[in-house]
Amino acid sequence: MLFVSSSDTSAEQHLHSKAQGICSPHDMQRTYRYKGFEVSVDLEPVWESTGSAVPSLPIGFVANVSIAGKGMPNSLTLPIRVTNDNKKLFGTEAAALMAGFSAAQRLIDQTCLSD
Template sequence: MKRIYEYKGFQIDVQPEPIWKPVDGASLAGAEGYLAVVRISTRTAGVPIFAPLRLTGARSKPFATEAEALMAGYSAGQRLIDDAANA
């Protein structure tokens, strides 16, 4: 599930990436959690202004749900844009 958010003239693209838990044998169990992959670009040209970020939850643990990964990615994108504007 990929989401694109607009914020102060920028586009924040957040995509949860599942972390698969290995099990014995050839099959995979369900996702153990999610990372948030965040890309920030200009809204008009779509030119990336930062390298993609891969975020984890607290203590480098994966986010429990896709929704948590999406919201954390959006918040991180907002902070990066605000910090870049204030620099």
């Protein structure tokens, strides 16, 4: 079971993740195509606050997912945040990317079936 939320990331976590500069931006975002939609999965690394100036590795990841129709400039949904069970972080980038894409596939399938 995945937890999906449309709430925004806290500014403090966002600034902290930008300041760390450990994870490459190229590794943190993927775009997939599924049934005529473009699915963008952007990973948000989360660090444990240590109070140290020494950079550390993230303790986990959250997947932020956006879905856009083919050729449409605006996303169809607000970015959704995907975490593991009970709002736990994903332990690896690969797990977060796959979970984000899987959540988008389910959302697209459910939306297309309800028409």
